[in-house]
Amino acid sequence: MTDYMEVAAPTASNAGARNFAGAFRSADRWFGAVVETIAAGLVLVEIGIMLAGVVMRYVFHNPLIWSDELASILFLWLSMLGAVIALRRGEHMRMTGLVSHVGPGARAFLDTIAAVAPLALLALILHPAFDYASEEQIIVTPALEISNAWRAAAIPVGMTLMAVVAAIRLATHHRPALIVAAFATTAVLIAAFWLAGPLLAPLGRTNLIIFFVGVVAANVFTGVPIAFSFALATFGYLALTTSTPMMVMVGRLDEGMSHLILLAVPLFIFLGALIEMTGMARAMIQFLASLLGHVRGGLSYVLIGAMYLVSGISGSKIADMAAIAPVLLPEMRRRGAKPGDLVALLSATGAQTETIPPSIVLITIGSVTGVSIAALFTGGLLPALVVGTALCVVVWRRYRHEDLSHVRRASKREIAKLAIVALPAILLPFVIRTAVVEGVATATEVSTIGIAYAVLMGLLVYRQFPWRRLKSMLVETASLTGAIIFIIGCATAMAWGLTQSGFSQQLAKTMAAIPGGAYGFLAISILAFVVLGSVLEGIPAIVLFGPLLFPIAKQAGVHEVHYAMVVILAMGIGLFAPPFGVGYYGACAISKISPDEGLKHIWSYVAALFIGLAVVAAVPWLSIGFLKF
Template identity: 85%
Template sequence: MSDYVEAGRGPASTSARGFAQAFAALDRGLGAAVETAAAGLVVIEIIILLAGVVSRYVFRSPLVWSDELASILFLWLSMLGAVIALRRGEHMRMTGLMRYLGPRARAFFEVMATTAPLALLALILYPAFDYASEERFIVTPALEINNAWRAAAIPAGLVLMTITAAIGLARRHRPPLILAGLIATAGIVAAFWLAGPALQPLGRYNLIIFFIGVVAASVFAGVPIAFSFALATFGYLALTTTTPMMVMVGRLDEGMSHLILLAVPLFIFLGALIEMTGMARAMIQFLASLFGHVRGGLSYVLIGAMYLVSGISGSKIADMAAIAPVLLPEMQRRGAKPGDLVALLAATGAQTETIPPSIVLITIGSVTGISIAALFTGGLLPALAVGAALCVVVWRRYRHDDLSQMRRHSTREIAKLALPAVPAILLPFVIRTAVVEGVATATEVSTIGIVYAALMGLLVYRQFTWERLKPMLVETASLTGAIIFIVGSATAMAWGLTQSGFSQQLAQTMAAIPGGAYGFLAVSILLFVILGSVLEGIPAIVLFGPLLFPIAKQVGVHEVHYAMVVIFAMGIGLFSPPFGVGYYGACAISKISPDEGLKHIWGYVVALFVGLVIVAAVPWLSTGFLKF
């Protein structure tokens, strides 16, 4: 039943109640169908890629069609995942400012956060069908099938998103509010359309209007980031250029179709398996037995545990969720302040952004062409350096703790906890070594990790809940859709910026910054801290990576070194209040008020900045172990 009927805003008529029940039934049916299909696609992708690995490395007979089929299904998985994310409200969005609005204004902007994507979907639907139709003339090389089978995922996903958004709008909000949101959205679209002739002579000023003004207004109004990017790009191309909108759909497809991005859902699912099988808990309990008796010991364990498990799940929220429930209650029992706990948890989220197999690293490799193996190798020492800076703050804050009541674990107890922890501790190293040494690609090694984690859960930990598999698969699809749809939208936006000549102008401006390489790094740090707090990491990387990485190389900054610097800068923005979404995610997981963490987090933020400056000033930390 719709919220406004349940809220008791007046006696609902029989017809209204009937409509509400019909919408609810349609929502459940459509949601179940899409979730089942998406979960099935995740399983099929795992099977296909695992079959390819086994065929290549065991039977020495590669399956020439496996990557192509996996790529086709991946686009369908991404679009269906985007539908699920839209239905669940899991697309990345900026809601920090909405907390300061009154109930009426907040409700209105919540409606606008749905009507704005609906406007985009309505505008881009026909070009998407046109694009899929044009793809029928292309035949895939390995399977020799019509490429429209792959491209059809885009219009199909857009149609499903349109239906899902409309149902969600009808179910969650009152008709007068919906009407107001639709009128406001239609009015804004009409105003831009009528202003089209006046916009064309403005030239590059349109970049400010659309890619700063429209994006900022949409993001701060709570519109999902992916849709904000796409709206700005569509408006810019449609109103100020003669580019067919089918081209924008093509760029969206291009951004979502990089094969390396197939690692995203597989690592997300692997992270869920690690949590479900108890591997993360076993590792944390072992580390706690080693350091739990020293001052601030469990804080060091938190930093170390995040270092070991980070990046595998594809979501920092998932990483923190695997660790926080195990450590935080015990830390509070020992007298740690809740505000300090959530502050440190958020800080470790920023500190471990470069730990492979980080989805951010994979995304950078995808959009810039940098070797994934090089990024995986280069990310370890910088995270260690930043972690050391956090440890200094922990030492300072806990150096006077009374440990008279703390019992030191015996060698026998430590050994008992070490045995079950060994498989869990080995997994991250197996994954990283396999990629760095060239045994398997980042995509392939994730399937090896999935098999490893499943076997450990079944045979060693005896903890494998079959009932949780489908929810885990659906969650994997949802997070994948949210991430990949942003990548596609940001790719289209970056293409629009490039075609406008902005990239050349940006290159000239950045190259002229005083101070050479270090001046360029300083400006980049400032830029990505801001972008991290507003756009989060992946959208910022996809949007600005192709523009700035060539400039970094031009001014003499190694591309891997630059990657580490910008990732840490984004992490600081992402996990720092007042705008950092990651900070509020840490608060939600730890069930601690954001206000409690505010006075404790700034010491950790300073430590993160100190660590970042060290990483920026000492390129060897990022490049010292690379194979040139």
């Protein structure tokens, strides 16, 4: 021990290294505080602009013609700064199922590779991004009459900041030897592809497999964030096998991130955070528990019902589960529920509620495919109810012999009191969905109305509004928004590359040849999206394949809203089913239960999800029966 201590004693070089690392950490804190403050401010400004637009249009009948344009400009800046924050926090979506199962040494190396890969992409694409912003100078916006470069500059500025963040994370989170090894490996791979360029060009569509299957899979399974995996594959394909200027790729990325309907994403994320902070979610759950708490398996039914009410508003299934689990799971444990069954049901309810409006996945589908948001909102309620009923059957079978002799049944007076308290909270999801479906307001506009409603309820009714949490909520909103929108941008660029290659036409011919007509097409789509949901998660999968498959579904005779519900539920099952579904591990983290405990309990719930999905796929009326034709 003495010898070891003498060897490990501080030296001048060790002290210098610590000072160097300390300087990086200090720079990281300063840099992070500045970017987070600006991003939080942009979220507030966006809410203010959209709310002002709604008030001027519907109250004073004097619309602000510049509000949407200004909101769109600021939204791109918010998305890019949010992507910077997400990269700094390590919150970009990534697949870690395989990385977590290798040894500590290999895992450390792969984690370093996953940190170097984004930096490599940013170094490659930064110059085209600045060229793209420069080209946008000649375009003048119609309402504000300013150069479009003010908006487009968000892309190169955001990428520069991401490069800075990636470099700081490398210096502060990874060992120097691993950094050198990761840089060397990445450089060798890039050089190998570059030198192989003349050999790749004549291969034609074989390059689609090399880049969009091989490169994407290698990056995703190595733990590289999904957005950067898509972008690296797209950049490599376009640069090495086509004559397309890289500035075009940046333009497609911009296009994917600039749909105004996507502005609903940060607004609904913030609304979901408000619902939890103001106690509205807790009020809903307590009321449902008073109704069903005395029934065998009653709290499990409450969990399913609470996810149905709350789901979709926050934009994050993890946020939905985090709002509900701390309230219900401790009491369910006290009643004797097995921890593994709790996490299994929590995970299954996440998959069940993917179609419930105002789901961010629904908004994304509407954005990339052109399907009516109001129609998607109308079509999503019954499919989730069918799948939820299938889960309730499993709950009934498991808890039909539960001992409730120690459970007190709530009195009618207590139920009535809790109902009054919960009423403002219960009304909010229905007001949001009704306003969009009836055409009273767009998905973006109604989110601002919901925010104003939640703030008033928190201040005046529930008397719970901790102001100190506001900034952290705004920063978390920006981070999640950046992670989601940057994926959409990168997936849009990748989908464009696939389309330009002729892949979409070939895919259409292949899918059209599947026997069984519409039901054969639905069956193969279910299998495909279960796999895609487990690997890519819902939003990147739908952005990548939605524009390709929805037209084919229409040709096969499948209604686009019906198809949307089927593929969303299929992706939800993939997202929350082990061993690859990251949603399952999110549920385990929130409930603080080991993933191993849930494995033996979850398969009956997964079976119920598949049965519910089969019913939804077989009966189109469940998705389109209430649409206005």
